[in-house]
Amino acid sequence: MGLFGKSEPKAPPADPAYILAEAQECLKEKDMEGALAKFDELCALPVQSPLPLLSRATCLLQLQKYERVIEDCTKVLKFLNSDLNGHEEEGCTTVHSLALMRMAKAHK
Numbered sequence: 449m450g451l452f453g454k455s456e457p458k459a460p461p462a463d464p465a466y467i468l469a470e471a472q473e474c475l476k477e478k479d480m481e482g483a484l485a486k487f488d489e490l491c492a493l494p495v496q497s498p499l500p501l502l503s504r505a506t507c508l509l510q511l512q513k514y515e516r517v518i519e520d521c522t523k524v525l526k527f528l529n530s531d532l533n534g535h536e537e538e539g540c541t542t543v544h545s546l547a548l549m550r551m552a553k554a555h556k
Contacts, residue, residue, distance in 0.1 A: 464493055464500075471503070483507050491520075498527040498543050505550045517554040521547040 471486035487504035495501070505520035524547040531542055540546040 462489065462493060464490060467493075468500075475507070480507055480510050484511060498524040498547070502543060502547060502550070505547070509550055509553055514554040518551055521551040521554075 467486055467490045471483045471490065474480075474483035474486060484504065484507045487500060487507055490500045491504055493500075501520045501524050505517045505524070508514075508517045508520065525544055527543065529542050529544040532540065532546065537546055538549055540549050
């Protein structure tokens with residue numbers, strides 16, 4: 449409680465697009481730890497899409513944090529499968545196939 453029994457104003461909700469842009473900037477600079485922090489922040493928001501989890505799993509794979517890769521990819525598989533919309537990666541054309549590919553790499 450603030451002065452005179454009033455509640456402190458809440459911070460505005462985080463903007464997922466801004467956080468994602470910051471994460472992408474970290475990736476461009478090869479700052480995997482910085483990118484991971486941004487993806488953690490993004491994944492802490494109410495999840496509407498599996499893509500933040502998949503992006504974090506990709507970052508975790510680079511950092512060799514394999515158990516967390518498997519955890520995130522398992523969460524991705526709980527979403528309905530969808531196309532990657534022309535962004536084919538490693539021969540994968542769907543979100544699930546890319547998650548399974550990341551899991552396989554984590555198991556190597």
